[in-house]
Each structure stands twice: as C-alpha cells, then as structure tokens.
Amino acid sequence: xxxxxxxxxxxxxxxxxxxxxxxxxxxxxxxxxxxxxxxxxxxxxxxxxxxxxxxxxxxxxxxxxxxxxxxxxxxxxxxxxxxxxxxxxxxxxxxxxxxxxxxxxxxxxxxxxxxxxxxxxxxxxxxxxxxxxxxxxxxxxxxxxxxxxxxxxxxxxxxxxxxxxxxxxxxxxxxxxxxxxxxxxxxxxxxxxxxxxxxxxxxxxxxxxxxxxxxxxxxxxxxxxxxxxxxxxxxxxxxxxxxxxxxxxxxxxxxxxxxxxxxxxxxxxxxxxxxxxxxxxxxxxxxxxxxxxxxxxxxxxxxxxxxxxxxxxxxxxxxxxxxxxxxxxxxxxxxxxxxxxxxxxxxxxxxxxxxxxxxxxxxxxxxxxxxxxxxxxxxxxxxxxxxxxxxxx
Amino acid sequence: xxxxxxxxxxxxxxxxxxxxxxxxxxxxxxxxxxxxxxxxxxxxxxxxxxxxxxxxxxxxxxxxxxxxxxxxxxxxxxxxxxxxxxxxxxxxxxxxxxxxxxxxxxxxxxxxxxxxxxxxxxxxxxxxxxxxxxxxxxxxxxxxxxxxxxxxxxxxxxxxxxxxxxxxxxxxxxxxxxxxxxxxxxxxxxxxxxxxxxxxxxxx
Numbered sequence: 001x002x003x004x005x006x007x008x009x010x011x012x013x014x015x016x017x018x019x020x021x022x023x024x025x026x027x028x029x030x031x032x033x034x035x036x037x038x039x040x041x042x043x044x045x046x047x048x049x050x051x052x053x054x055x056x057x058x059x060x061x062x063x064x065x066x067x068x069x070x071x072x073x074x075x076x077x078x079x080x081x082x083x084x085x086x087x088x089x090x091x092x093x094x095x096x097x098x099x100x101x102x103x104x105x106x107x108x109x110x111x112x113x114x115x116x117x118x119x120x121x122x123x124x125x126x127x128x129x130x131x132x133x134x135x136x137x138x139x140x141x142x143x144x145x146x147x148x149x150x151x152x153x154x155x156x157x158x159x160x161x162x163x164x165x166x167x168x169x170x171x172x173x174x175x176x177x178x179x180x181x182x183x184x185x186x187x188x189x190x191x192x193x194x195x196x197x198x199x200x201x202x203x204x205x206x207x208x209x210x211x212x213x214x215x216x217x218x219x220x221x222x223x224x225x226x227x228x229x230x231x232x233x234x235x236x237x238x239x240x241x242x243x244x245x246x247x248x249x250x251x252x253x254x255x256x257x258x259x260x261x262x263x264x265x266x267x268x269x270x271x272x273x274x275x276x277x278x279x280x281x282x283x284x285x286x287x288x289x290x291x292x293x294x295x296x297x298x299x300x301x302x303x304x305x306x307x308x309x310x311x312x313x314x315x316x317x318x319x320x321x322x323x324x325x326x327x328x329x330x331x332x333x334x335x336x337x338x339x340x341x342x343x344x345x346x347x348x349x350x351x352x353x354x355x356x357x358x359x360x361x362x363x364x365x366x367x368x369x370x371x372x373x374x375x376x377x378x379x380x381x382x383x384x385x386x387x388x389x390x391x392x393x
Numbered sequence: 394x395x396x397x398x399x400x401x402x403x404x405x406x407x408x409x410x411x412x413x414x415x416x417x418x419x420x421x422x423x424x425x426x427x428x429x430x431x432x433x434x435x436x437x438x439x440x441x442x443x444x445x446x447x448x449x450x451x452x453x454x455x456x457x458x459x460x461x462x463x464x465x466x467x468x469x470x471x472x473x474x475x476x477x478x479x480x481x482x483x484x485x486x487x488x489x490x491x492x493x494x495x496x497x498x499x500x501x502x503x504x505x506x507x508x509x510x511x512x513x514x515x516x517x518x519x520x521x522x523x524x525x526x527x528x529x530x531x532x533x534x535x536x537x538x539x540x541x542x543x544x545x546x547x548x549x550x551x552x553x554x555x556x557x558x559x560x561x562x563x564x565x566x567x568x569x570x571x572x573x574x575x576x577x578x579x580x581x582x583x584x585x586x587x588x589x590x591x592x593x594x595x596x597x
Contacts, residue, residue, distance in 0.1 A: 008492055010491060010492055010495065011492075011495060030556055031558065034555035034558070051491055051495075054494050054495075055487050055488075055491055068591075068596065068597060069596065070518055070594070070597055071597070073518050073522070073555065074522060074550075074554065105584065107580060137561075145469065146469070147488055148485050148488050149469070151487055152480055152481060155476070345474075379474075385402070386473075388474065
C-alpha cells in the first residue's frame with residue numbers, strides 16, 4: 001500500500017544570483033542541450049544547498065563535480081558534498097514530470113538523491129522528495145520519501161572513509177580512539193584470544209607467528225584459537241619449520257611487516273586477515289595497513305549493562321574494506337549478558353548477520369567486508385533495549 | 394564517561410499497543426510528548442524565530458507525531474530501525490522551520506533571464522579531452538567488453554561526450570547489447586579513466 005504523503009510542500013524561491021551562476025556554467029557548454037542540462041543541474045544543487053544551510057547541515061561546493069568545469073562537461077552531475085558524510089545528488093525535474101532522470105554517471109558514490117522541481121520560469125523550486133538509492137535511470141516521483149527522511153538519513157551516518165583517513169567526525173565526537181577507554185576496558189580492546197598471551201618479543205617468535213598465519217592461509221583454516229595451541233602449533237611436530245612447505249615459502253615476502261600486509265590485503269579468510277592485522281599492530285602500531293579502530297562507550301543503554309562497541313576498519317584493495325564489530329563489557333562488568341545480540345544490517349535494513357552471546361564469551365563480534373559507498377548499520381539489542389549506529393564505507 | 398541514554402522505546406511500544414482512538418492511546422501519547430519535551434532532545438528554537446511561531450511549528454509537529462507514530466496516517470510510520478524517536482520528530486520540526494524561513498523570504502521579482510545560447514566554439518576542456526582520447530586511443534580501445542572489441546572505453550567516452558551525446562538507448566541499438574550492460578561497463582571502466590584524465594590534464 002502506498003501511503004499518501006501529506007507533508008507540507010517545501011517551496012524555495014530562486015535567487016537571481018543563483019540563476020546567474022547557472023547561466024555562467026551553461027555558457028561554458030558546447031551544445032544547447034548540454035547548456036540546458038548544466039543550467040538546471042546547477043540550480044538544483046544551489047537550491048538544495050540553500051535549504052541545507054537553513055537546516056544547519058554543512059555542505060561544501062568546492063569539492064563537487066557539479067562545481068568543476070571538467071566534470072560538468074564530461075558527465076551529467078549535480079552533486080553536493082555534505083561535509084563528513086559524502087555526496088548528495090540533487091536532480092532537477094520539470095513541473096508535471098512523473099519521473100526524475102538519474103543518469104548512470106551518478107549511480108555510485110552517493111549518500112542519497114534529492115529531487116528538485118524547478119518551475120518553467122526558474123524563479124521557484126519545490127523540493128519533491130528523497131531517495132536513498134537508485135537502480136535505474138527513471139526514479140518515479142511517487143516512490144520518493146518525504147524530506148524528513150533525508151534529515152534522518154543524514155543525521156546518523158558515520159563515514160568509514162573519514163575514519164581511515166584519520167578525520168574525526170565533525171558531527172559527533174562520541175566515537176573515540178581506543179586508547180581513551182583504556183582502564184575502563186576489562187581486556188585490551190583489539191586483541192584476539194589466539195594472540196592475547198603471545199609476545200612478539202623476539203624476531204624468531206614473530207617469524208613463527210607470521211609463518212603460522214601463512215600456513216593457515218594455505219591449509220584453508222586456522223588452528224585452534226586457544227593461545228596454548230597457537231603457541232604449540234608453531235612449527236611442525238618434528239621441529240621442522242612450516243617453511244618446509246614450498247607453497248608457504250614461495251608466498252612469504254622477505255620481511256614480517258610486508259608479509260603481514262600481503263596477508264591482510266590478499267587473504268579471503270576474515271579470521272586470518274584480522275589476526276594478521278593484530279600481529280602487525282603489535283609489531284608496529286603506526287603501520288597504515290593496521291587500519292583504524294574506534295570505540296563507543298554505550299553507557300548503560302542496554303539492560304543497564306556498561307558496554308563498549310568497537311569497530312575496526314582495514315582498508316583493502318579496490319576500494320574495499322574489512323570491518324570488525326565487537327561488543328565488550330566495560331568497567332566492572334566482566335561478562336556480557338546472555339541473549340545479547342549484535343546485528344549488522346544492509347542499507348535497506350534487511351539481510352543482516354547476527355552474532356549472539358554464547359555462554360563463556362566475554363565479547364561478541366562480527367566480521368564482514370564491503371566496498372566504498374556501501375551503507376550498513378550495527379545494532380545491539382537485548383530484550384526491548386536496542387542501540388543502532390549507521391555507517392557508510 | 395558514562396552516558397545514560399534515555400530510551401523512549403518502551404513508551405512508544407506501550408502507546409502503539411493501545412487501540413487506535415482509545416483514551417489509553419491518547420494518554421500514552423500525551424505522556425510521550427511530555428517526556429520528549431522535558432528531555433531536552435527536541436530541536437532548539439532558532440533565535441530569529443519568535444516563540445509564538447515556534448510553538449505553532451511544534452503544534453503542527455505533534456499532530457504529525459500523533460498521526461504517524463503508530464499508524465502512518467499522513468506519512469510513513471515511525472520506524473525504530475531507522476532512527477530514535479527524537480531524531481524522527483526533530484526531522485519534521487526542522488523541515489517546518491525550513492518552510493517557515495522560506496515563507497519569510499520575499500519571492501524574487503527580478504526579471505526572468507532566459508538561458509543564453511551556448512557557445513558555438515567548444516571550450517578548451519573539450520579540446521583537451523578529445524586530444525587525450527586520440528593520444529590514448531589504442532590504450533582505451535584495449536579495454537573492451539568481453540567478446541566485443543568494438544565496445545571499448547574510447548568509443549563509449551567519445552559517444553557520450555556532449556558533442557556526440559548519443560543516448561544510451563540509441564547506443565545499445567547501434568551496438569546490439571543491452572543498455573544496462575553498456576552503462577555498467579561505462580561506470581566501471583570509462584568513468585574512472587575519464588577522472589584520471591581530468592587529473593592528468595590538471596582539471597581535477
């Protein structure tokens with residue numbers, strides 16, 4: 001059932017100066033058709049920007065393709081950079097049109113699409129609505145969400161890209177660097193059981209660990225996660241190094257950090273990837289390939305239990321990232337409550353992965369990969385209490 | 394470091410479980426509105442909006458709240474998976490504040506300026522792009538759709554430039570492949586190369 005949308009219309013007067021800017025951009029185009037396209041795209045971007053200014057949502061034109069003469073010429077773009085969040089596409093429509101044309105050029109790397117109806121005299125515009133994503137050139141206006149949804153959509157996204165580039169969120173300072181919570185955390189935040197008791201104290205020791213990760217990579221699975229077995233399984237029972245395996249040896253780059261970086265970038269096993277990242281982090285915490293980790297103190301939000309949510313991001317190749325979400329007890333608590341769930345959901349709120357607290361665990365976690373522009377949310381719930389944080393890669 | 398976050402979820406659940414139109418529903422709804430108002434989480438009144446006007450905005454917003462929290466009578470129903478209750482109602486309040494500001498502005502009565510004719514001479518950028526296409530032609534032609542050497546980066550970029558501006562539908566007909574296949578190839582292979590060219594040419 002389609003719900004009738006009765007939100008008041010948001011009608012925006014178009015300034016003469018905006019029309020002048022649009023006209024200047026249009027004049028740079030080689031054809032009438034392209035000039036008209038650029039004129040209307042420019043107006044749609046400026047109208048949206050004026051509204052966002054009033055809504056106190058900071059945006060910036062200087063980095064936009066719509067503000068770059070090269071991009072305007074070679075592609076059909078009307079993007080507006082929302083600071084810290086990403087690019088919002090502002091598409092123009094004419095009065096009476098039922099569909100908004102969304103060119104293939106702008107189907108990716110957008111945080112959403114706003115449709116702006118520009119009247120024929122170009123003196124007034126109406127914000128028609130918003131869509132989170134598009135999958136065809138024709139976006140039906142009847143399917144648009146009211147603009148309130150745009151504000152909801154823009155409010156909570158945490159952008160992984162800014163984390164990886166070490167930019168702190170402007171909109172929220174609640175996600176901390178890991179170090180800021182030390183002392184409150186029962187166990188080191190970024191430590192896997194298999195590595196907890198292992199000291200990378202000697203080159204030999206490091207070599208053994210790196211070697212085992214490589215061996216696991218080739219054998220297709222990791223040995224037991226228990227620290228003792230991890231330690232015990234280094235080398236084969238007869239004392240011969242697993243380097244004896246020619247496949248392992250050939251794949252092993254000459255130095256440990258390079259070997260670990262290679263593993264982080266190339267393995268398809270998330271368990272091995274994060275163990276390699278942990279090993280690299282222990283050897284060299286500043287190495288860029290160790291990614292970033294941020295932690296959020298959830299306070300007593302869920303069942304009055306003090307917890308922290310840690311999110312780690314490892315940049316991979318081809319604009320992909322590997323993400324680790326882990327829930328920890330904080331402060332005096334040493335165990336998570338039974339029944340607690342950690343859920344990762346896709347942009348549409350469906351098809352998620354779920355991790356539940358099992359007896360004996362003192363944390364729960366999920367690992368997954370995604371590519372630039374993808375959205376997901378992490379949800380923590382127990383009985384009626386829940387907490388959701390939204391992210392974009 | 395501790396932050397105790399007030400959750401409105403239990404009261405929302407309680408409200409929506411009451412039968413529509415019942416006095417219990419009204420009572421719970423009022424309680425919810427009271428708690429939200431007292432929580433300090435509502436969008437602040439901008440200093441240049443008079444208190445009476447802001448109260449009008451709030452009044453409209455609470456009507457929206459009551460109609461759509463549980464049932465979605467005039468807008469999509471509140472969805473706890475997407476946002477908290479304060480974020481949801483604040484979005485509506487903020488949009489009405491936007492409308493308020495826009496209404497205050499006088500409609501511009503400046504003359505309507507028609508779009509001037511486009512330049513007859515292509516600008517330098519276009520010349521530069523065309524020169525790059527020719528210079529890198531062989532390289533760009535090597536990147537093609539599987540089993541279709543004629544559908545390559547060179548051809549697609551050239552045909553999509555404003556000087557040619559051949560529609561996707563037309564291109565798909567000419568090249569006898571589905572439009573979606575062409576567009577996918579264009580996004581994956583051509584757009585990144587165009588961007589790279591823009592950087593090399595000093596425009597990006």
